[in-house]
Amino acid sequence: MAQNRRILVLFAHPGQRYSRANRDLAQAAIKVRGVTFVDLYAEYPRHKIDVEKEQQRLLDHDVILFQFPMFWYSTPSILKEWQDLVLEYGFAYGKDGDKIAGKLFSLVVTTGGPSQFYQKGGRNNFTIRELLTPLEQTANLCGLHFVPPYTLFAAHSAGEDTRLAHHVEGYERFLGALRDNSLDMDKAGKMPLLSADALPILQGAQP
Amino acid sequence: MTGLLFQAFIYLLAAVVAVPVAKRLGLGSVLGYLIAGIIIGPLLGLVGSETKGIQHIAEFGVVMMLFLVGLELEPRTLWNMRAKLLGLGGIQVGVTTLLVMATAMMLGQVWSVALAIGLVFSLSSTAIVLQTLNEKGLMKSDGGQSSFSVLLFQDIAVIPMLALIPLLALPELIQHGTAASDGEHHGSEMSLIADLVGWQVALVNIAAIAAVVAGGHYLSRPLFRFIAAAKLREIFTAAALLLVVAIAFLMTLVGLSPALGTFLAGVVLATSEYRHELESDIEPFKGLLLGLFFITVGAGINFILLFDNALLIISLTIGLMLLKAAVLLVLSFLFKLRGADRWLFALSLAQAGEFGFVLLSFTVQSAVIPVGLADLLLLVVALSMLLTPALFILFDKVIMPRLEDDQAREADEITEKGSVIIAGMGRFGQVINRVLKGNGYDTVVLDLSADMIDMFQKFGIRTFFGDASRPDLIKSAGLDEAKLLVVAIDDPDRAVQIVHHARQVRPDIHIIARARHRHHVYELYKAGADDIVRETFDSSVRAARYALESFDVHPHEAEKLVTMFVERDLDGIKRLAHLYDPDIPITENKPYMDLARKIQEEMDTALSSHSPDVHDTVKRAWLPPGKNPDDPDL
Incomplete structure (x- = not known):
């Protein structure tokens, strides 16, 4: 495919002053060619979401990403508000609700806890994929192709060594591959999560 | 000068003392004025024959009241009321007239006298009823609106009645007709229609009404704007008074009811932005004049005649009120008034009214009813007006409490949008x-x-x-x-x-x-x-x-x-x-x-x-x- 995909990153973090990981990720994403980066809390500081504008944004892009920190096993509240209002019946689902069907959808998630917390018997008892099934099913209902979440565990301590920088660099590659259609979708689809070290990119794909 | 001041002092003092006391006792202001009148008139003899003249001035309060009523009624509202106005009002006046006439004939009156009595008694008191309804905040209720419709019809019906009455003249009274009519006959009154024939009168009437409507619609706004720009409160008040007086004068000139004319003007101005200012300017004058009117009614009661014929007059009064209430009650069933509204309607309009006075003196002038009988009837009218506040008290204290339990369960009827x-x-x-x-x-x-x-x-x-x-x-x-x-x-x-x-x-x-x-x-x-x-x-x-x-x-x-x-x-x-x-x-x-x-x-x-x-x-x-x-x- 010669055509580049247009990417929409919907970023939600209410306490950005405390988040180095998401700040660095955001700053990286903004610079990637073909990415429209939206800070939802900056755009809607009073949670008054402009539904028409957001729907048009969806229509204008081929890939939709939610970038957010995991809060209580879910998204920050504004992303829920965004889903509740923007993914309308007749637009995203239901009768004639095929306006965004066929697009790619993925998540860029940071967690406080380390990866071993997110498993059966672990502190959080469920895997990230299990906890994020509401979003995955939302994508299914809207006819979106769900790409496994690009995940950073133990984000608070990631800045202490090279882990964060490595993750940020991987994020750039992830976005570039989505844009250039060089992500190996078959392989990726079979993976539980994506990360900087688990990013199946097709070699020699046409940019 | 001292005489005038003394009279003003007496009237005002009586009102200032009696009305607050009456209100405190829950009797309403109308009864307070009436009692004040009785005290200073028949009881203490402080005022005498001049009450008749004062009453004519005070009747202007009714004219003002109808102007204010008109201001509250936008043309569309009035149009929506047309069924009630013609239906309720028409039937009430017609049936009551006929029943009173029949009764009078049974009591031995000639048909023409009986018909005149019927006409006089079919009317109710706009002054008392509207004043009391407003005071109690019942104007917007179904019962209040129905009462208003009937009153409005009556006020309009007075005009053809005034035309009809001279035709009922008794031949034997005509000879000394002029003698019978006392100072009330204003032979020299100005008139534009004195020498005109029927169709010309009609044309003049229509032209006068058109002038009021068109003037109110097109002229009032720039005029009031000009006056308001002067920023002198008293001049605006003067202009408001001038408006009412001018219309009343025009109506009298062409032989129409001044009350009707000012009511029409009120309706036309109901959509004007100066409506509330007009209302508040006229309101105190209306209140005082109406009060004065009620005082003169009280003062004018001839107690000597009353005591001499106490039984007859009281039974006539009660009989009249029962008959009127019965007619109204039947009407309330026909027009589907419910509960408290039905009783409000029936009780509030059971009296005879101030137009009764007017018609009675007119019948005497026109040699329709003999003076002696007219004086008796005058007492019946006055007494029934005097009893009306009592009926309102009956409604408040006895009927409302009984009905409230039933009504509370029903969905509240919203009389006005928030x-x-x-x-x-x-x-x-x-x-x-x-x-x-x-x-x-x-x-x-x-x-x-x-x-x-x-x-x-x-x-x-x-x-x-x-x-x-x-x-x-x-x-x-x-x-x-x-x-x-x-x-x-x-x-x-x-x-x-x-x-x-x-x-x-x-x-x-x-x-x-x-x-x-x-x-x-x-x-x-x-x-x-x-x-x-x-x-x-x-x-x-x-x-x-x-x-x-x-x-x-x-x-x-x-x-x-x-x-x-x-x-x-x-x-x-x-x-x-x-x-x-x-x-x-x-x-x-x-x-x-x-x-x-x-x-x-x-x-x-x-x-x-x-x-x-x-x-x-x-x-x-x-x-x-x-x-x-x-x-x-x-």
Whole structure:
């Protein structure tokens, strides 16, 4: 495919002053060619979401990403508000609700806890994929192709060594591959999560 | 001169003493005036034969009342009432006339005399009934509206009756007809139609009515605007009076009922922006003249004749009232009035009315009814009017309590849509009005600037000219019924005045007030406002938020910061409110100044970024686990 995909990153973090990981990720994403980066809390500081504008944004892009920190096993509240209002019946689902069907959808998630917390018997008892099934099913209902979440565990301590920088660099590659259609979708689809070290990119794909 | 002053003194004193006492006793103002009249007339003999002349002047109160009634009725409302007006009114007048006539014939009167009596007795008292209904706030109820329809029909029906009565003249009375008619015959009265034939009279009548309607519609606005621009209150009052007097005069000239003419003018002006100002200007005159009218009714009762024929007159009165009430009760079934409304309708209109006096003296002049009989009938009319307040008391004390239990279960009938009064249509009031109107709420807007009103008219916004701090004006704007009052004027003192007055009159109304500054907030709070909005506070807060954002504070963070500021500021106002004393200048009020300084410091501390205040809601929010908001790494 010669055509580049247009990417929409919907970023939600209410306490950005405390988040180095998401700040660095955001700053990286903004610079990637073909990415429209939206800070939802900056755009809607009073949670008054402009539904028409957001729907048009969806229509204008081929890939939709939610970038957010995991809060209580879910998204920050504004992303829920965004889903509740923007993914309308007749637009995203239901009768004639095929306006965004066929697009790619993925998540860029940071967690406080380390990866071993997110498993059966672990502190959080469920895997990230299990906890994020509401979003995955939302994508299914809207006819979106769900790409496994690009995940950073133990984000608070990631800045202490090279882990964060490595993750940020991987994020750039992830976005570039989505844009250039060089992500190996078959392989990726079979993976539980994506990360900087688990990013199946097709070699020699046409940019 | 002393004679006139003495009379004025007596009338006013009687009213001032008797009416408040009567009201306190729950008898209503009408009965108070009537009793005052009886005391100064027949009882003490302080006033005598001049009451007849005064009554003619006082009847003008009825004319004014109908003008005011008209002002309350927009043409469309009147049109919607047409079925009730013609149906209820027509049947009531027709059937009552026939039944009274039949009874009179059974009692041995000739048919023509009987018919005249029927006509006289079919009418009810507009003055008493409307005054009482208004006083009790029952005007807008179904029963009140039906009563009004009947009264209006009666007032109109008087005109053909006046035409009919001369045709009933008794031949044997005609010879000494002139002798029988006392000083009331105004042979020299001006008339435009004296020498005209029927169809010409009709043409003149139509032209007069057209003149009133067209004049009211096209001329009144520029005229009132011109007068209002002079900013002289008394001239506007004079103009309002002139309007009523001129129309009444025109109507008399062409032989129409002045009451009807002014009523029509009222209806035409009901859509005018000067309506409320007109209302409040005419209102006191109407009240005084009507009061005077009731006093003269009381004073005019001939007790000697009454006592001589006590049994006859009392039984005639009671018989008449029973008959009228019965007719009305039947009508109330036909027109599907329910419960309390039915009884209100039947009882309120059971008396004979002031037009009865007019018709009776006219029948005597026209040699239709002999003088002796007319005097007797006059007493019946007066007595029935005297008894009417008693019927209202019966309705209040006996019928309402019994029906209330049943009615409470039924869905409440909403007699009027929740309405809003907005005082002040400047930049502040306009926004409120637009939001309310845009969402289907009825607003009544008052403003002092004739230019503004003119401009709003061009935008199709209904605004009324007038000073909302005048109790009478805001009353006629509907203070008694409104659900919400918005005080949006920019004069701080008058705003407090309006809030204070409105709260006294209506403990239950919701009041939103525009405040100049925080001290004004305290005053408005003390005066009784519910929601107090500092006029520039919210916009300043928004500007402050933009200021923060300009320093790259995240918009969401800026929002949280200013929200916190607003909360703290409101909290400070609440804490300071009880220390504020309008009589002491702020700078001399030490406890207030001390607390104000303390609050200021708290606020500065809370907002500073190096605050040790970990409970600060803004900083606490979304803090990562195990972190301290003052950790320099964050």
